[in-house]
Amino acid sequence: MEYGLFRHFLQERSQMAANGYTRSNSNSMHLHQLDVNNAFLHGDLDEDVYMTLPPDFGRKGETRVCKLHKSLYGLKQASRQWFIKLTTALKRANFKQSKADYSLFVRSQDGKFTTLLIYVNDVILVGNNLQDIEDTKSFLRDQFKLKDLGQLKYFLGIKVARSNKGIVLSQRKYALEILEDVGYLGAKPISFPMEQNLSLGKFDGDYISDPSSYRRLVGRLIYLTITRPDLTYAVHVLSQFMDKPRVPHQEAAYRVLRYVKQTPGQGIFLPTDSSIQLNAFCDADWARCHNTRRSVTGYCIFLGSSLISWKSKKQTTISRSSAEAEYRSMAATYCQITWLKYILQDLGIQH
Template sequence: MAKLVTVRLVLALAASKTCQLFQLDINNAFLHGYLDEDIYMLPPEGYDKAVAPQVCKYGLKQASRQWNVEFTSTLLEYGFNQSYHDNCLFTFTTMIYFLVLVVYVDDILTTCTSEEEMVAVKQLLHKKFNIKNMGVAKYFLGIEIARSNDGMYLSQQKYVKDIIQDLKMDQAKAVATPLAHDWNVEDNNSPLLEDPSQYRRLVGRLLYLNFTRQDLTFSVHHLSQFMQHPTYCHWNVALDVVMYLKGTTNHGLYYPANTNMEITIFCDADWAKCTLIRRSITGYCIMIGGALIS
């Protein structure tokens, strides 16, 4: 499964080079893997012979791994290069064109500087795996992708609206910041939540929003420290973040077109600001061609 930072990198590359992004889906992906160990199945009633499948089935713990092995070996046979830093990132480079492909379980995002070669790769994959061509990528892993001549805009508006509706906060008043500067993390008077799973689920959803909403990173970093024993105080602070989202639903990331792909890094740190353990907190951002990657 590809790292989300890798997905952002591919999106930034497509925006910078003004290449079309395409989304592919593998039909019954886990059935394409071959088992490399003996596994026996309980036969149906009336059949008295042991069943030893040669290919993976849905429900087998080996299925996802063997699918990845089969897909990787196929791309390597076609001449792709596998990234050392992310095994789900593949590139194909010649003197004429450059193609990049990233796979997230059975969802594929790919872009190429040559439309003809892009069509050829799709045909090769379809012969092997019977892929479903989803066309130009507009919605990938819950991320909405909008293109223009000036660049690419990424957002998670639908995901944000789903969170607000699930919490029945449609009529809640929006706030200007995700976290109050005077929030006391050591509020020992607040009772523990009766059902901590609701807090964990909400924080998990906020964590996924960090793909396009880096303005939430600091707040979610704080909330994630209390997953084991969350209190009503922590829950209310998490709801404040949702109220902030209500007023900033359409916020996201902008990736400019026609850039030189120059790498720029910013970093900073405070001094012992954590009131729990008095450790310092470091923040950083890595940009490629003006596009925030990490």
């Protein structure tokens, strides 16, 4: 499941409430969260799987093995079997699985609309009828051991704040943890993450002494871009040097941290009073990469006035002109729009 789906999933549910899909206002669209305990242990095995005996179990030189009746954590097919078990249960409850994203399930009957979004064992449950949501929880509780976390407030490190005006997604706590881990809580903040004409190459400067620290930092910054589109391009540049980072690359990463220090609580606001209309903007920086001469694609897609999808990525082939690079950027954007339209259709919104 892409985190972009999580963003526009919340946006579309909020928009539907504001546009009369529910009986009152946006607050009548309920957002709840569930957690499945020991999710992988619920999976059923379709084949015979054997495992060696645990250490210190049985006699010395024991040759017997154990036959598994249920999947275990660490088993290669455990995640697949768990998802099959959950999907089968939801289909029995008249949920339809989205063909655009298999982690999304929708049920619409008698004016009641309920949606589930699944990430491994974490479940977001959204609907316009509170009783229907409780019935869904009861059904799932009969099938699996659940932990009801109540209203959606914190999901995979993303804080969800809700009001009559809309929903705010932010990762303030996660941003502060990054700053604390690197020792930049007291750093002087700056107003932009990367110099406009900065050009980083694979062979600039000396190698850093601890490459793993750079990889860990950039990896955490990548996760931070879930709610920080202003960091996307800078993190895209930094992630190209994960194999052999050098001193200029590390200094550029530290500059991004100083920018994060200025606004650690910056996030995405999804208002309820905008239209349900997709608008996309794309661009390309021709031959931006000095090492490979490949161009960089950048796009952002809005649902009404809400930013729901964005990307900065090096193109897979070398464009021989700026026009060719622009067309490749447009094609990538169109693919994303097409996918979003299918998601909208599964959620009952005709675009």
